[in-house]
Amino acid sequence: MSKPEDKLKIICLGDSAVGKSKMVERFLMDGYKPQQLSTYALTLFDYETKINGKMVPIEFWDTAGQERFASMHPSYYHQAQACILVFDATRKITYKNLTNWYRELRKYRPNIPCLLVANKIDADLGVTQRSFQFGKKHSLPQYFVSAADGTNIVKLFRDTIKAAYAYKQNPTDYVDQVLAELGNFESGKLDENDEAIFKLTSKEDQAEEF
Amino acid sequence: MYSVMKCGVKLQPRCLVVTYVEMATKKLRCRQMPLRNFKETSNISQYAEELKKNQRHRTLLSDISQLQLEKMLLVVQGHMKGLSLEESVEQAESDLTIDPDKDLNKLETEQVDKAKRIMDETFNQHRIKADDPEFEYNVEVEFQQPIESSGWDSDDEF
Numbered sequence: 001m002s003k004p005e006d007k008l009k010i011i012c013l014g015d016s017a018v019g020k021s022k023m024v025e026r027f028l029m030d031g032y033k034p035q036q037l038s039t040y041a042l043t044l045f046d047y048e049t050k051i052n053g054k055m056v057p058i059e060f061w062d063t064a065g066q067e068r069f070a071s072m073h074p075s076y077y078h079q080a081q082a083c084i085l086v087f088d089a090t091r092k093i094t095y096k097n098l099t100n101w102y103r104e105l106r107k108y109r110p111n112i113p114c115l116l117v118a119n120k121i122d123a124d125l126g127v128t129q130r131s132f133q134f135g136k137k138h139s140l141p142q143y144f145v146s147a148a149d150g151t152n153i154v155k156l157f158r159d160t161i162k163a164a165y166a167y168k169q170n171p172t173d174y175v176d177q178v179l180a181e182l183g184n185f186e187s188g189k190l191d192e193n194d195e196a197i198f199k200l201t202s203k204e205d206q207a208e209e210f
Numbered sequence: 211m212y213s214v215m216k217c218g219v220k221l222q223p224r225c226l227v228v229t230y231v232e233m234a235t236k237k238l239r240c241r242q243m244p245l246r247n248f249k250e251t252s253n254i255s256q257y258a259e260e261l262k263k264n265q266r267h268r269t270l271l272s273d274i275s276q277l278q279l280e281k282m283l284l285v286v287q288g289h290m291k292g293l294s295l296e297e298s299v300e301q302a303e304s305d306l307t308i309d310p311d312k313d314l315n316k317l318e319t320e321q322v323d324k325a326k327r328i329m330d331e332t333f334n335q336h337r338i339k340a341d342d343p344e345f346e347y348n349v350e351v352e353f354q355q356p357i358e359s360s361g362w363d364s365d366d367e368f
């Protein structure tokens with residue numbers, strides 16, 4: 001049995017309707033176990049994969065982009081080891097909004113690996129010949145994918161898992177992490193949904209003796 | 211078996227018109243489906259769903275997407291509200307296209323769901339499902355270095 005603190009937590013971020021849920025579903029199509037919370041703000045998916053000969057449990061946090069869920073964001077970031085940041089290659093506004101998502105991500109998780117994704121390339125293959133500066137500016141690897149036809153989805157998720165694993169082995173910003181997260185607990189307004197999520201992660205908190 | 215050619219509307223009397231080829235006889239046919247109880251205030255997506263379930267028409271309508279039906283119904287409704295046919299078509303079209311500059315994060319759930327239904331048209335057209343013969347779980351494609359700018363970076367301070 002693996003201990004809860006062995007679990008990798010990977011979050012999917014980005015505007016509403018960029019295709020985060022479709023991407024996770026495409027990756028997990030072979031026998032996933034969705035763990036629906038009583039809210040539309042978040043869906044958790046459990047997954048397991050072998051890394052260096054060891055089974056590693058992974059939790060994908062498929063978050064919702066709608067603004068009314070903004071109060072939940074701290075719980076998304078809490079203890080995450082990697083982030084998949086998505087925009088919709090057919091909608092400029094979702095690219096513009098990356099700035100906000102990225103700023104918030106870095107406020108809570110200054111150093112976790114973040115992979116940038118242009119989804120829906122099937123709708124306009126031409127986008128794969130165009131350059132986007134956001135990834136270069138922040139030194140993020142960028143992927144062109146399609147949840148519809150599957151292009152590069154599996155590669156993206158496998159790369160993310162590897163990055164999350166590597167980060168977990170060597171979290172360079174460990175102290176920042178603890179401080180930032182303690183801050184969140186005190187300042188964040190909690191509603192019932194938030195609490196449910198904090199309970200879900202509380203075992204990990206104890207393990208790290210906050 | 212049918213092969214649907216075209217789908218349109220007639221305003222006098224109000225009905226949906228579908229032209230199709232009947233495969234058995236290879237004859238071009240036309241069917242008019244009266245829009246019973248369709249009102250200025252009717253809920254478009256509900257009405258379209260019911261049409262699709264209609265015993266008599268569902269085989270023929272299974273080839274026409276929900277979105278296309280909704281568009282036809284919107285045209286009729288616009289006309290009922292006093293718009294000219296042209297205005298009504300234009301409005302229906304813009305109502306069912308996604309504005310790439312609209313921030314969906316700020317909309318009500320109902321509107322976001324509508325936007326997602328519109329997006330589902332392309333998604334379903336391009337979707338390769340697990341039971342399709344050409345399905346592969348891991349599809350890796352390497353793209354060449356970009357040859358032009360997206361133009362999405364110009365007017366800001368990233």
Ligand SMILES: Nc1nc2c(ncn2[C@@H]2O[C@H](COP(=O)(O)OP(=O)(O)OP(=O)(O)O)[C@@H](O)[C@H]2O)c(=O)[nH]1
Nearest residue numbers: 016017018019020021022065146147148329330333
């Ligand atoms: N053409 C195309 N459409 C896609 C693709 N992925 C998603 N879509 C469409 O985009 C819509 C929204 O996708 P979702 O996965 O629900 O988006 P999301 O990012 O989870 O949205 P929120 O949960 O509201 O934040 C879907 O209903 C699909 O119609 C893709 O790869 N190609």
Ligand SMILES: [Mg+2]
Nearest residue numbers: 020021063064
């Ligand atoms: Mg979603």
